[in-house]
Amino acid sequence: MQNIPEICKSASISNFAASNLINEDMQTKALVVIDIQNDITKHYRDIIGNINAAIEWAVAERLHIVYIKHNNTTAGTRTFKPGSKGEELVPELKVVSDNIFVKTKSNALTSEAFSAFITTNDINEFYVAGADATACVKSTCFNMTKAGYTVHVLSDCITSYDLKKLPEMLAYYESKGCDIKEFIWIK
Numbered sequence: 001m002q003n004i005p006e007i008c009k010s011a012s013i014s015n016f017a018a019s020n021l022i023n024e025d026m027q028t029k030a031l032v033v034i035d036i037q038n039d040i041t042k043h044y045r046d047i048i049g050n051i052n053a054a055i056e057w058a059v060a061e062r063l064h065i066v067y068i069k070h071n072n073t074t075a076g077t078r079t080f081k082p083g084s085k086g087e088e089l090v091p092e093l094k095v096v097s098d099n100i101f102v103k104t105k106s107n108a109l110t111s112e113a114f115s116a117f118i119t120t121n122d123i124n125e126f127y128v129a130g131a132d133a134t135a136c137v138k139s140t141c142f143n144m145t146k147a148g149y150t151v152h153v154l155s156d157c158i159t160s161y162d163l164k165k166l167p168e169m170l171a172y173y174e175s176k177g178c179d180i181k182e183f184i185w186i187k
Contacts, residue, residue: 030123031058034068034130034137036093039079039086041131043159050157051129052094054183067100068108106139125150129157133169145177152179
């Protein structure tokens with residue numbers, strides 16, 4: 001269930017309207033925010049404002065808002081350890097729903113809970129934001145398009161440890177059937 005007070009603040013709608021928004025007429029679309037966690041690249045700070053604006057837009061448009069967290073379960077890992085501060089969503093991120101799913105592989109669709117959420121809500125179109133553009137975002141977008149979903153990559157809402165690879169990744173996404181959009185043009 002969505003956090004009604006936060007929705008009301010971010011989208012400037014009443015409690016009554018927020019309740020109706022949550023319980024009825026949700027779209028078959030979702031904004032998916034991938035791996036914006038404390039252990040992710042510091043470059044997330046360059047896009048957090050755009051991601052938060054995309055979240056506000058998604059609330060206003062009645063899209064499902066989904067957060068994907070990576071947990072690294074490899075022995076001896078130092079990052080994204082389950083239960084650590086590093087695996088928590090960054091404090092600057094607007095969290096307006098309880099739709100938070102954990103994955104242990106790059107592809108978000110490998111999360112059984114996330115896949116079940118997609119099926120239960122008949123979601124067939126995704127707007128993707130997050131990190132890392134060369135890993136988890138890449139794998140998730142590839143697998144979503146392969147599964148027949150419509151995928152829009154919000155180019156000004158993704159980042160990478162290696163910023164020089166972003167143009168290459170955008171070309172890759174497009175070659176695999178993703179629609180590349182700047183968030184500023186969809187709001």
